[in-house]
Amino acid sequence: MELNIIVNKKAYTFEVEPSDSLLDILREKLNLTGTKNGCKQGHCGACTVVVNGKAVKSCITKARKLENANIVTIEGISSDFSLHAIQEAFIEATGVQCGFCTPGYIMELYALFNANPEVGKEDINKALEKHLCRCTGYKPIVQSAMLAQQKIRKE
């Protein structure tokens, strides 16, 4: 099938199989390797990107559902040399260790805070619950999310 999508504000047309995953399209066709493949089964959340404003696991999102989709990946949230507030928060609150799960978490929060910057703690935790991190013990990630929200509110 022919697929028309917008990725990080640029329009692309690809010839793909309907069952191709968004993860493979991003990583293998566009070389956008910031989106990580942790399990390809929808279990770990490392591949999370934003599709039409919603955070989705790109490994289980198939091409057939993506016609005209507007996609944002980790490569698309900072401009020039300035970081997004969520990225800054992950640095300042030590939410990063190995960094493999980090882009997924950041994109999850990007969708969440874009939809509602005032979202409550319970909903933040619910969003973070979809992801696995093996390094931090989660406390630094929760702190990063809280700091990110503070920064976004101030903007």
Add this chain to the structure above:
Amino acid sequence: MKLYGKVVGTNIPRADAKEKVTGTALFIDDLRFPRTLIMKVLRAKVPHAIINSINIDNAEKMPGVHKVFTGKSLGLDKNHLFGTCIFDQPPIAIDKVRHAGEVIAVVIAETESQALVAIKEIDVNLEELPFVLDAIEAADPNAPLIHEQNGNYRHVPTFVPIPKSNVFYMYQLKKGDHEEVFKDAEIIVEDEFEYPLMNHAAIEPHGAIARWDHTGDIHVWSSSQAPFVLREVLSDYFDIKQMTKLHIHIPYLGGGFGGKSDYTIEPLVTLAAKLVPGYHVKFVLTRKEVFIGSVLGRGMKGFMKLGAKSDGTLVGIEATQYYSDGAYGDTGCNVVLAGGHNCVGPYYFPNCNLKSFGVYTNSTPVGAFRGYGHPEGQFMVERLIDKIALKLDMNPNQLRMKNFLQHGDTNSLGQIVTRHNGDIRKCFTQTVAKLNETSLPPEDEEYFYGRAVVGLIKSPVQTANASSTVFLKFNEDLTVNISIGGVEMGQGCLTVLAQIASQTLHIPVERIRINYEINTQLTPYEWQTVASMTTMRVGNAIIIACEEAIKKFKTNAAEVWNCSLNDIVYNGTRVSYQDKTLSLKELVLGYQYPDGHTLGNPILSTGSSVVRNVTFPDLETGQYQPYEWTYGSQGVDLKINKTTGKISILHFVTALDAGKIINPALAEGQITGGVMQGIGQALKEKIEYDESGNMITTNLRKYAIPRLSDMPEKYSCIFIETPQPDGPFGARPIAEHPAIGPPSVILNAIQRATGISLTSIPVTTERMLELLRNGGE
């Protein structure tokens, strides 16, 4: 004059954070090369079998396929094997299959889908053999023999196998009266324990890329914690005459935890690449393959017996541990050693008789896992100490305080404990005090509540001449590049090592770059990034290189001033002698006079650090000198839901005597992460097999690692900072330690809350509910 002397002990941001939050940090699967082929493998799917035949004719003809091979099609010699301590492993099954995840055929194709299609065309004829997964059953003389050659394999002298059995290594430690261990005992407690097989579950799957050049050079990129071990293994197996031909490159690692410290797929990928010279052959494991085709951790079944006097003084310990180490033993043998002698925990026992067996079983091979034998053994001793307390009706905390190792004691290995080893009592009392800040609620209609505190100890298990080396160069603008062979896998070594360099050189940390382009051709030697030793060993090498660089600035100045080196003062911006000064910039390339002629030399230095006084285990007593120790203590408050069985961690406290903490925020991140892994092991994680010998727990749902909702309501981290005399700024190892205590302390708290005594993990919600219904096991 400003001295940059205060960066050690502060929370500077991670050096690698910007790359990681923007997705530009490169991991193995992110590397892109021209002429890349994809490798996929066929696995045995039966745990023990003779390979009658494997027909690859049809697969070879499939579109996009470059090569298909099996051990037999390449004519591999079944006696030509690789390893580091026990050479018992082929890169691919040759004549027999020893675990269900073992590779029996390989396809190299243009694309992944072409490779997967071709694999389906391979015909396999295997003759199944009886198999064994349980270590105790496998150690029985009548068990199916997994390695007929056991006993004949090349091995280093300390790893003694029992030929014609599945025991590839038996370790025994004898201290004091090891025959009459309990002669002074007035009470004895004993039990059987199980710490099942587990998976590291780093979020990044392991992968490797290899290329053989027509020049004979070999390039291997791998998500490995041990590039120089990899170089040694590959050059031995492939008989590479010169290490200058082998280029091992390491990108960022998406978590390691020991699971990437043992070679796993690299010999096979290198073998595959040899068939297609000039091409890059890429093999990244699927999540299922991480479980079945890499290495596992833990897997101990054991028995332990403690004796004490009626006042609670410990008098003796006996333990026998069986480690189910899977199909190949090399990666497990040192864990068997560490688990063997460290099962005594931080306690003084005059008499010890400890045995541990490394046993071949028909599972995925077992290797290093954060804690390296210490969690397994100390799980037993901490459970039994609580049992003694119950039996004697003594306060378990007082019982521990009474028996902790102290200055002047001889530990199980025969080492004399000194004050600089750290203060276990301070760790313990501060853990207790931290928990006591909140009172534990009494049992109510909905919940049981439990609290417990344990001690812990860990030594870095490393080879006796483990070393780190670094190169340092000063640039013309007084920035500094330092090349290391240590691997950044999330622990933060690039940051902490820059802090150490900054404080030694008295220059701002922003001007220091710890290079992270590991290539064994360019990078100085590093034994491997394991045993929590990078801050300590690489840090020490960096201090030496920095001091050498300072000396070279002074040497340049001494030539100009014609004075003694010792009279020159360096402060990070200039050097001075009496009323004369020269800026470092004037000296960094040597000193140049206005007429052009130059004295001295550009500033370039090296540093190295070798562990000292470490010996190999004595074959008779098992005693030896390992390295230094880190003491610690962990405590928990938990509640157990009476109707659902769910165990919730209310407060988890860790106190470590870690010596000087170089970066408290990063250190705390190691603690919370390690504790969460330990809690996962206590409550959730277990590798399981079905009746056919195939693993069931092959994804991250069935093998449930902790999620956010499993996090303790509160973490506390306490650092005691008794300086390590030979550590950089007094630092000592900490990274594995927080993963040691959670299983024992949680099971102790469960027993105190419910009266139910458990000796195996994990205690899942379902199991706890069942236990509550039945009042025990």
